[in-house]
Amino acid sequence: DGGITQSPKYLFRKEGQNVTLSCEQNLNHDAMYWYRQDPGQGLRLIYYSQIVNDFQKGDIAEGYSVSREKKESFPLTVTSAQKNPTAFYLCASSMGGTGRGELFFGEGSRLTVL
């Protein structure tokens, strides 16, 4: 089945540790996105990538980093510089370019900092 796969589903980390969240898609989409979801705040864009080897900061990029070495993969690293990293993280993809714009989301990764 085509879709977005995020892992791990749940992750615990101690303060001061970096953690990487995985996102893989087999939809052959050009564009990929990372969103953060907090209660009552909707989805906020962290980073997005329209094409391999290129990515742009979203609204809340501080304390996060990404890479886009392969079309299928867009991992997100939550660094120790992120002041409040406990949240639900959603990865999404879309056709990109002049495509329809529909976002396809994964099932999310819940990060808890202890």
Add this chain to the structure above:
Amino acid sequence: GENVEQHPSTLSVQEGDSAVIKCTYSDSASNYFPWYKQELGKGPQLIIDIRSNVGEKKDQRIAVTLNKTAKHFSLHITETQPEDSAVYFCSSGSARQLTFGSGTQLTVLP
């Protein structure tokens, strides 16, 4: 940048009644207005979208209206069913980048 306001934050309706969720946006250049439904523990899923050259779009029990002059758009769900219970997000922007509202928790009471 774009700012999207969504109301109400929670909405309870009796099964069979209608539900309406409203959003406003700030960027007059926005031309794409999708609505997403998020069930518990899952990622959001597109349920309907509308582009700025259209004022209304309907898909079975779901309809969306857009007023570009007032920068308002709304989601209407008729004949609500228990499976409609979820969080609904409006969003606004372009096909390349969207800004989301804060979400509406819809509960359909049996």
